[in-house]
Amino acid sequence: MEKKIFKTKINQQDLIVEVGELAKQADGAVLVRYGQTTVLSCAVVSDQKSDSDFFPLTINYQEKMYAAGKFPGGFIKREGKPSEHATLTARLIDRPMRPLFEEDFKNEVQITNTVFSLDPECSPELAAMLGSSLAVSISKIPFAGPIAGVRVGKDQTGFILNPTDETCGDLDLTVAGTSQAIDMVEAGANQLTETQMLDAIMFGFEAIKKLCAFEDEIIAAVGTPKMSYEKIALDDRLAENIEQSFAAPLKEAMETIDKKAREQAMEQVRQLALAQFVVPSDGEQILQQFKTIWNHLTQKVFQEMVLVDHKRADGRQMDEIRPLTAKAGFLPRVHGSGLFTRGQTQVLSVLTLAPLSEGQTVDDLRQEHVERFMHQYNFPPYSVGEIGRYGAPGRRELGHGHLGQRALQAVLPSENAFPYAVRLVAEVLESNGSSSQASICAGTLALMDGGVPIKAPVAGIAMGLVEADGQKEILTDIQGLEDHLGSMDCKVAGTTNGITALQMDLKVAGLEFDLLKEIFAKAKTARQQILAVIKQELAAPRPQLSPYAPKIDNMQIAPDQIKVVIGKGGDTINKIIAQTGVKIDIDETGMVQIASSDQMMIDQAKTIIKQLTKKAQVGEIYQAKVTRLEKYGVFVELFKGSQALLRKNDLTPEMPFEQLKIGQVLTVKVKEIDAKGRINVGLNNPPKKNPIKPHGKKLFTIGQ
Numbered sequence: 001m002e003k004k005i006f007k008t009k010i011n012q013q014d015l016i017v018e019v020g021e022l023a024k025q026a027d028g029a030v031l032v033r034y035g036q037t038t039v040l041s042c043a044v045v046s047d048q049k050s051d052s053d054f055f056p057l058t059i060n061y062q063e064k065m066y067a068a069g070k071f072p073g074g075f076i077k078r079e080g081k082p083s084e085h086a087t088l089t090a091r092l093i094d095r096p097m098r099p100l101f102e103e104d105f106k107n108e109v110q111i112t113n114t115v116f117s118l119d120p121e122c123s124p125e126l127a128a129m130l131g132s133s134l135a136v137s138i139s140k141i142p143f144a145g146p147i148a149g150v151r152v153g154k155d156q157t158g159f160i161l162n163p164t165d166e167t168c169g170d171l172d173l174t175v176a177g178t179s180q181a182i183d184m185v186e187a188g189a190n191q192l193t194e195t196q197m198l199d200a201i202m203f204g205f206e207a208i209k210k211l212c213a214f215e216d217e218i219i220a221a222v223g224t225p226k227m228s229y230e231k232i233a234l235d236d237r238l239a240e241n242i243e244q245s246f247a248a249p250l251k252e253a254m255e256t257i258d259k260k261a262r263e264q265a266m267e268q269v270r271q272l273a274l275a276q277f278v279v280p281s282d283g284e285q286i287l288q289q290f291k292t293i294w295n296h297l298t299q300k301v302f303q304e305m306v307l308v309d310h311k312r313a314d315g316r317q318m319d320e321i322r323p324l325t326a327k328a329g330f331l332p333r334v335h336g337s338g339l340f341t342r343g344q345t346q347v348l349s350v351l352t353l354a355p356l357s358e359g360q361t362v363d364d365l366r367q368e369h370v371e372r373f374m375h376q377y378n379f380p381p382y383s384v385g386e387i388g389r390y391g392a393p394g395r396r397e398l399g400h401g402h403l404g405q406r407a408l409q410a411v412l413p414s415e416n417a418f419p420y421a422v423r424l425v426a427e428v429l430e431s432n433g434s435s436s437q438a439s440i441c442a443g444t445l446a447l448m449d450g451g452v453p454i455k456a457p458v459a460g461i462a463m464g465l466v467e468a469d470g471q472k473e474i475l476t477d478i479q480g481l482e483d484h485l486g487s488m489d490c491k492v493a494g495t496t497n498g499i500t501a502l503q504m505d506l507k508v509a510g511l512e513f514d515l516l517k518e519i520f521a522k523a524k525t526a527r528q529q530i531l532a533v534i535k536q537e538l539a540a541p542r543p544q545l546s547p548y549a550p551k552i553d554n555m556q557i558a559p560d561q562i563k564v565v566i567g568k569g570g571d572t573i574n575k576i577i578a579q580t581g582v583k584i585d586i587d588e589t590g591m592v593q594i595a596s597s598d599q600m601m602i603d604q605a606k607t608i609i610k611q612l613t614k615k616a617q618v619g620e621i622y623q624a625k626v627t628r629l630e631k632y633g634v635f636v637e638l639f640k641g642s643q644a645l646l647r648k649n650d651l652t653p654e655m656p657f658e659q660l661k662i663g664q665v666l667t668v669k670v671k672e673i674d675a676k677g678r679i680n681v682g683l684n685n686p687p688k689k690n691p692i693k694p695h696g697k698k699l700f701t702i703g704q
Contacts, residue, residue: 004222008214010034010150010207011161013122015214017134019222028139030218032131035122038067039115041131045141046108049230053291055101056108061090061128063365067118073363083364088402089125091395092149093132096176096184099507100144104232104292109141118365121164123151129176130211137219140227146219147183148211149176152204154196159203165366172406173197173502175204179212181510188406191456191498194520202513232292238277239293243300246273251301257314259344259432259480260385270294302485303468312475312482314343319476321461321526326441326537328449335549336450340442340534343479344432349442351450352423353549355595357585359421373409374423377401377439383431400436401426404460407440407493407501408447411455418453419554419593433479434462440493440501441530448538451545458500459530460493463523465515467508474519476526492523496531550583550595553602559590561613564641572612580605616642616670621684626664634660636668636681644668644679652683 001020008015016033023029026042050056063086065072065079072079082090093113101109113128126149133146153163154171163169170190177183182205189197246269253265278290305311312318322343331337336351359370377400381388393401404426412422424446426439437460444457464478465488475482483489488511490504511519545551557565565586566573573584582596582605592609594602616622616638624636624644633647634657646668648657655666668681 001222006214006218006221008210010211013162015130017130017218019138019218026135026139027141028135028137030131030134030138032127032134034119034124034127036117036119037115037122037124037127038117039113039124039127039131041111041113041128041135043109043111043132043135043139043141045110045139045227048107050106050108052106055098055106057094057098057101058108058110059090059094059097059132060110060112061086061093061125062112062114064115065365067115067124068365070363070365083362084398084402085362085364085366087395087398089128091399092125092174092176092184092186093129095505096129096147096149097132097136097143097145099183099505100147100178102142102144105142105229107229109136111135115365120367123162124365126151126162126174130215134215134218137215138223140224142226142229145178146212146215147176147178148208148215149174149184150204150207150211152200154192154200159200161204161207171196171200173200173204175201175208177205177208177510179209179216181506182208183506183510185502185504186403187499187502188409189494189499189501190410191495191500193498194517194524197499197502198513198517198520201516232288234293235289238289239296242273242277242290242293243297245276247297247301250297251305254298254301254305254313254481255311255315262313262481266298299485300468302481303466306466306473306475307468307471310473314479316477318473319522319526321477321529322479324530324533326445326534328445328538333548335546336446336448336452338442338445338447338449340438340445341430342434342438342441342477342530344430345435345438345479346428346430347435347438347442348427348429349439349446350425350427351446351452352425353420353450353452353545354423355550355552355583355585355593356415356419356421357593372415372421373405373412374421375401375405375408375426375439375443376424377404377426377428377436379428379431379435383428383435400439403436403491403493403501403503404439404443407458407460408443408454410500411458411495412447413453413455416554419552420452422447422452431480433481433483434460434477434491436460436503437462437491437493441534444534445538448541450549451542453541456495456497457531457534458493458495459527459534460491460501461523461526461530463490463492463519463526464488465490465508465511465519472515474515474522476522488519490519490523492520492527494524494527496528548597550597551599551602552593552595553606555592555594555606555609557586557590557592557609557613558615559588562586562588562590564612565592565609576605576608579608611640614639614642616644616673616679618670618673621667621669622681623665624668624681626660626662626666629660629662633657636666638668638670638679638681642679644670644681646681646683650682655683 003020006017013035018031023042028043032039111132115124129149136143137146151162152173153160153168155169173187249269253269256262256265325341327339330339335353338349359372424443428435440460464475464482464486466473467487487508493501580601585593596602622638627637628635667684669684671682672680
């Protein structure tokens, strides 16, 4: 293919797509230049159908450190395991694209995005999302796109399109979708109202429509015919017979309240149907037909139960939350803990506090920085009664942990007010849907139990939607079955004042504005109910930290005094640590952080550092020891490390120079500190000769 170039602008930045020059053996490849950010997106499809029950789509996002002019960190100077940010970005691209592939298309698809060059003003993540959509859309891979995504921020003047990390303001929202509808939302916010969040989403959607129109032009110019693939031709007679025989028992099994019992009952019905309608001699094709028919029947039975019978599997009302319990201080000795249970979903959150130096150093394409707050989410197999692999956290665990981090980040106190690194670990003990939101609730309990002075408690709720044949029903607090068979998963977290985090994924072709508004309103009502339960257990953060948490004090010294505290080869600071047992961290601004479980030792270390870094001020009075005699005056030590000159002509006849001795203590007052830091002092209240008392009231002294 001859190289072709397509150009547009977004937010006053050039957006250029090049096709036909690079990676020509891939099924689809585009080079996206957004400002000076450059991303190559390549899509490849297998010619063979996969045996997998799910669509085998893999999206990779590769951060090449040379893109930012950086060496990879560590001993091995090459890129290895993707950073957490890269993994979350790949997941962000996957979520809006996956629903747009046909249900029976099971050929493996791999999309690889490589960041070649980074312009900090132009998001490589959004360039990769656009490139992924285009690489698939111009290829032979069947895809109901294109899709695009934008980032939305908010400051005092209004919404900002594609802001940088520094200019997001009170909102960091990513919206993705097609030209017809939004199908993915991810946001962190500083307690924004539901109306503000809705307006931000619609603001982003207007930009998405323009980007999709630009993609349509490219697809029309360079797109290739779509491949044919093996489609499952359903036997309508077989589907009708299965439904007539097993729809009723399947519905009865689905209405079992307990999750494990429900799963077992539904599986028993499926096995009976399989035994009745499929025999081993029928072959793989009939088995695949049965699987597809059974999935459709399960979906249909679920939709009829909700939309026609107005019932939920566990008997709840559509807007009813499962039973809630909240416990603070569940674990001894840890710095804080909270146990939150919602129905058959249960999460234990554990708090650990440490000096700021223990924060997470993040070294990826962005500027290296330290994250003071970490929220980590663990989902062990036993939480769903299964046996599974234990290992590094997967994309789902990283994604849920990140969502919880965004939800709680907004209410944390500033570093100056609370100089601690904060780590929350959410252990999912039992799961039947919405465990990510339960981790937020448990995290709030752990923070307050640990005495972290958060601005307000945060709670989260997962909302669902069932839609079929023009009928729609909103579900509050969805459980696992409703998440799997429903049309939407919308997680909303926030305080009584507003939203702090939002994540929404759709399986349908978008939502009307009024319906989304209603979903947010119902989520707010549910959030208030959960917050009431949390506040009933613990109304506010405890007034004091756990006795097992480190005590931390900050003190500021002048930057030029850092070397005084550290000493040659760290000698001075190591002596202070050995003497007091504290941990000391000093940053380049001269901020000293002292940590220990013993407040007396912190105070002692602060006293030592104050003495080391003390500087004399004009007007201060000292009991100073004579250290050196010179012909022009004497040197005195005001305090350790600080020498001052008392000139000969500042002495008095009552204290002549000839009578002064080394080691003698004088009361002196600082008169002057010159530009070079040299200190001159004078005698403070020098002794006078005894006055003579005459017979009158007036006193005279010699010399008057």
